[in-house]
Amino acid sequence: MENRFRFPPPPEDPAGHHSPEKGDEGGGLEIIQERTGFVPDPKQALVLASQKKRIILNCSRQWGKSSVLAARAVRMLIAPPESAVRQGGALVLVVARTLAQAGETMRKIERFLKVAGHETRGEAGKTLAMRLGNGSRVVGVAAEEDKVRSYTADMVILDEAARIPDDVWGAIEPTLATTDGDLVVASTPEGKRGMFWEVWTNGGPEWLKVQATVHECPRISKEFIEAQRKKPSFVQEYECGFVDSSRYLISRESVERLITSDEKALR
């Protein structure tokens, strides 16, 4: 593990929501663990502690992907880097296939912030946005190419990333260009195609890649797993498998066999 994950302390007397207790020193991860029951598994802790600026999680349904994304976002919001402070606070952009999904992840962020003693308020003119007292902001957007433009972000979260179209991935990286910000993506797979598959398969050493199947999740019972095992989507949903969808008549491998680098074939 690269280092120990801790949330920084909350501001002085944040509306009485959190009074620092002895040993807690004011709002470490301990208080979130105690009040929400979110005690990171070893792999979740690895994600939280990582210093990498590119992180990809290929994990089972209900493993805790959104919760881990939320916890990393909270640290960025509470303790923004100096460069973000000079800009008035950090911006975390939460992108998901739909606004409703982005909203779910934002609710997790809000809950962690609250128990850590940080109040948030909404932002005028934005459907899904909240601001902390230190100026940091979280904005939720649906995965549409024109919606993710115009932001300068310190962290971008792509939840359910396999379902986010490639042109949106393309529009997102520039938002991190001037901040040297973090890109943290999580999903269950959806076939051997698209940027999620591409990054998972070919992403270089700048990426921390974490995979966790349902069998490693202590919160999902053996009985539930056995009942789900018969379903055709089991490998994709619970075992992190990139399975070619039956919706596609030709598999990716078949298409690749038809493609040749022989120039003559192109004439």
Ligand SMILES: Nc1ncnc2c1ncn2[C@@H]1O[C@H](COP(=O)(O)OP(=O)(O)OP(=O)(O)O)[C@@H](O)[C@H]1O
């Ligand atoms: N380390 C943990 N300790 C306690 N509860 C946890 C932990 N990790 C996740 N959970 C709980 O498990 C449930 C699922 O978590 P979460 O929604 O983050 O998973 P997910 O992988 O994003 O799920 P989905 O695939 O459905 O989007 C939530 O109730 C969350 O609070």
Ligand SMILES: [Mg+2]
């Ligand atoms: Mg989720």
